[in-house]
Amino acid sequence: MTTDQDFEIFVVTAPGLEAALCAELQAAGFRDPTPGLGGVTIRGGWPEVWRANLTIRGAVRVLARVAAFRALHLAQLDKRARKVAWGELLRADVPFRVEASCKASRIYHAGAAAQRIERAIREELGAPVSKEAEICVKARIDDDLCTISVDTSGESLHKRNHKDAVHKAPMRETMASLFLRQCGYDGTEPVVDPMCGSGTFVIEAAEIAIGLQPGRSRSFAFEQLASLDPAAWQALRGAGGGATASPASPAIRFHGSDRDAGAVAMSRANAARAGVAELTAFRHHAVSDLTPPDGPPGLVIVNPPYGGRIGEKKPLHPLYQALGQTLLARFSGWRVGIVTTDASLAQATGLPFDTPAPPVLNGGLRVTLHRTGPLP
Known part of the structure; x- marks a missing residue:
């Protein structure tokens, strides 16, 4: 994948706050913000992924939707997962993990689906699998359509590294x-x-x-992806994410x-x-x-x-x-x-x-x- 690619980006928020997040994304100049259950879909490339993580205050996490294909059984899931250009997305030296969910699909065992995709990535790319890995590949199989996303945030974006002390029942x-x-x-x-x-x-x-940008004091999972352009990311971070103070x-x-x-x-x-x-x-x-x-x-x-x-x-x-x-x-x-x-x-x-x-x-x-x- 290259930085000028255009794909769907799903910005997650708490259900009930989708319209407010959509308004924030629109005000920040993101393209085609469309609210859905639990978040807002925008379109863009990797620079938009980085900017959303750094600057959007209401975002809980940012998912890059990198592939979608039909899969009617596990063997087909394995075969089609191997065709994803993992080398342009993940690094062979960085551990990863896979989470899967299945709904109204002939593939109904989420654990088996995750194992197949894990094995496909491991064998095609050579990257190690770890349950503790910050890099998480998410597979959602809904009505036999498998959508592959990468969680580009890592820790929830409410963790901004400014709040050491929290009171009981804190507001995120x-x-x-x-x-x-x-x-x-x-x-x-x-x-x-x-x-x-x-x-x-x-x-x-x-x-x-x-x-002040909400993500100014923390790191993000996308910094460990093969798709990162370090110079472009540092320029964005140094410019305050494109927002004017x-x-x-x-x-x-x-x-x-x-x-x-x-x-x-x-x-x-x-x-x-x-x-x-x-x-x-x-x-x-x-x-x-x-x-x-x-x-x-x-x-x-x-x-x-x-x-x-x-x-x-x-x-x-x-x-x-x-x-x-x-x-x-x-x-x-x-x-x-x-x-x-x-x-x-x-x-x-x-x-x-x-x-x-x-x-x-x-x-x-x-x-x-x-x-x-x-x-x-």
Whole structure:
């Protein structure tokens, strides 16, 4: 494969956030973004794969769809897998592994399908197979059509190497960035999170405001592929992924608070590692002590506790009521976004919510973003 090839690229996100990711990809200039279940398909070549990994905040991982063929039985799968130009894609000296899934197909044993493709690659290319390999070839056999993809990201893209410390029930950076987008945040207004945990919303907002690339501090699986052009990749990385930085006005700051002093300390340390300490402020106080920062109104966004089990929600109602009362009394002109599992908790705030965003799975729980317009 060469860098000027054109193929399908599937950018994965949490189900429910496909439209928000599609909007981000469109704004970033990627070609033909089309939302589907669990992600968005774009078209391009290897430079687009690299840029998506480096710059797209809502991407969980980026899959390069490198081949597709019909396979009605395992022998045919073996034969057609050997015709893929593995030498242009994988390196003979780098271990790989294969994951397969089968749906509505005559080949129904995913483990046997993975073994056949593994053997075909090993014998054609000579690369070693390892269960721990970062390079993962994914085969999806759906209605007898086998689609071969390579996971170009490696570790999930929410792992940005800035957050050493995490609070309980952390919000993933990828999800936080898309919730910010769904609230209309574009980097030009202040953001307040009154239950900041490990600081994810605040840090994401600050990074967006000054144009810091989410993948700037980490490595990616594609750096170990035969398709990598090291000079082109370093040029892209050095140019900030093709995005222009737009430093925030000194008047704009990003604020977090929490009643847990340990969470505040974590947030400050995480913001320093991310390079946004000067733009952020974290304070230790209760929701009822929250006051708006000086300057123009912006966005209050919060991921409050929501009680994972039945019977845990009722004691949380007073917390949500206190949050709503504080915001209605002091945050006139500010918009609000609240992430929660239960509409009754959102309603307990008394805030004038618009139609909620689609539900999203977060850590096994189905959460919904509730949003307001500017508060009266």
